[in-house]
Amino acid sequence: MTEMSDSTHGDGSAELEHEVAPHLRRLRSRALRDRMAESLLFLPMVMLVLSIGLSYALGEIDERFMTNPSKVITFTPDIAVTLLGTIAGAMITTAGVVFSLLVVSLQLASGQFSPRVLRGFWRDRHGQVLVGLLLSTFAFCVVALSRIDTGADHAPPLTVGLALLLTLLSVIAIVVYLDRISRQQYVGRIMQRVARETHVLISELPYGPHIGVKVGDPVEPPDLAALGRPLVVTAVADGWVQQLSRRAVVAATPPGTVLRLETRVGAYLTAGTSLVTMWPPPPDPAVTARLIAEAVIVGPARTMQQDIDFGLRQLNDIGLRALSAAVNDPTTAVEVILRIGSVMRPLLLADCPAQSVRDPEGRILLTPCDLDHAEYVGHAFNQLRHYAAPHTAVVIPLVRTLRMLADGCRSGYRGALTPDRVRTIEALDRQLELTVAGARAAGLLPEDLAQIEAAATA
Incomplete structure (x- = not known):
């Protein structure tokens, strides 16, 4: 009997994990995309790696196919070495200046408006592209320098030509960024961005891809006192609730369960406090508690994801x-x-969204904290x-x-x-x-x- 019970519990846990998995994947992918959008490292690093790969690829093309570059602009190897060295030094110096401007902008915005508006500066794609372009140009020129044969008749034309093009794009990007960063400091534009992001979420009410998918139909809340002793799932980490998937929370429990979500998006969670209360306790409380904890994304700061x-x-x-x-x-x-x-x-x-809903499997979700x-x-x-x-x-x-x-x-x-x-x-x-x-x-x-x-x- 014990082996049969354990096997039943194992099959039930596997079914729950299979049902919860797609909801958790969507939740994690949204969280990852949001972190990448606010990262000043991700996009510049991608551009840096691509520039290094492109430099090697163009070097091979120059060696194999550009043996007679009479119809294109050419430089002698000595001039190309000087030109690429100058560009590399200028780009890394300019990158330092851009980082300084960004830090000053963050300080001004934090002191004059609010520390919570800084996320708009981190998410500025133009600034990320500029930093990536400067680093990419520097890396491209350094790799190109290592591949120039000073004893050859001419420098690799495609490599030098792309270096000049990257330099021109960097200069244009700097001018655009200076214009943009000066406008971003205007309080009206900051408020416009915040209001626009909020309007996007409001437009999805009561349900949407960001706010959350519909769990079930509204019902009257049950009498919890008559349901017996509940199981309380506690939070495992401290932080702000950035995202949660109601579908994943519900799918982590057997049919007929009544769940009460004890938090909401934007609330602060303290480790060890109640996260979800459910009636009756599930057959495998450890698996259910783990799946529910994974359905709630907790971070160090609030975000505009939901x-x-x-x-x-x-x-x-x-x-x-x-x-x-x-x-x-x-x-x-x-x-x-x-x-x-x-x-x-x-x-x-x-x-x-209704604060008491029932899904087709008879599960009831209560969200009184919403x-x-x-x-x-x-x-x-x-x-x-x-x-x-x-x-x-x-x-x-x-x-x-x-x-x-x-x-x-x-x-x-x-x-x-x-x-x-x-x-x-x-x-x-x-x-x-x-x-x-x-x-x-x-x-x-x-x-x-x-x-x-x-x-x-x-």
Whole structure:
């Protein structure tokens, strides 16, 4: 009986791993692509290796086929050696200058706006291509120098010609990068990028390739107290939840299981705390716990892979820094509020994934930690309205934005208002009341307070 039970458990574990595997592959591939997109090393290294290979390949072609280069531009070996050496030295020096410019840009962006906006500079493909082009040109010239025969009648024409072409492309790339990096420091472009990334995720609600695939149909949450003793799967690492696959979490459990996900994308996980609670315990708890842990990608920082709330966090950080006494830039704070309004409107009109769903196998997934519309409203405006209270020029656009969102919710919902929609409207109205109350408590002049109240009740 024991051998038969172990064999059954083994077959069941293999089936679970087979079912979970495709979801985990997609999750890991997305995480890998995101890391590569933010890496200043990956693309330059690929270009560097390709340039070395190309240098050897062109050298072979020059030796075999370019024995009579009378119809192409040619150089003597001595001139080619001098030219390639000069280019190699100039490229490696310029690469150092570009790295210095990048570090200065990161410092300025981190100090003036927020450390969380640095990811946009890391992901800048133009900067990565420039660094790769400079390193590739340097490596190509160094390898070419080693293959030039100073006793020959002429230098290898294709090799020298490509070196000149790479140099010209590097110069053009430097000019483009200098223009781009100066524009990237403008706060409006930073906010535009953050808002654009957030809009992409919002456009996929309630389900999409980034947000997550639909698990099942909405159902009423079961009575957990009647399900008996659960199994608690704990987190194995500290960090921010960057991605999670609900399909993989559900597929890691036998049919008929009830699961409650105790975290969400964008939340911080502490090792040893609850990750998933399930009823009843599975036949092989160790395998299930391992598969569930693999379905949650934890990292040192939040990302925009699935995290809509992180877009709001970045915009808030810029606005709060602008309202600080050290910066004192109300105009930027106003622009932040307008950007948040443009992000929140489609978010509040979109449907959020249901927090209780059942798949065709009878598994029920509960996600009570997921943010609803009312919580998004709080995350978008709680801090801003508090620090904007003494600034009349900032409070008035904030009040108008809240009224715009509330009016849009009342008129934009189709059919009867669901409890979630009602809570959303109530949350917006409450934010409006608190904003006006904060302005009153800030001791503004009666004329300024009258303008704020007029904007709130217009």
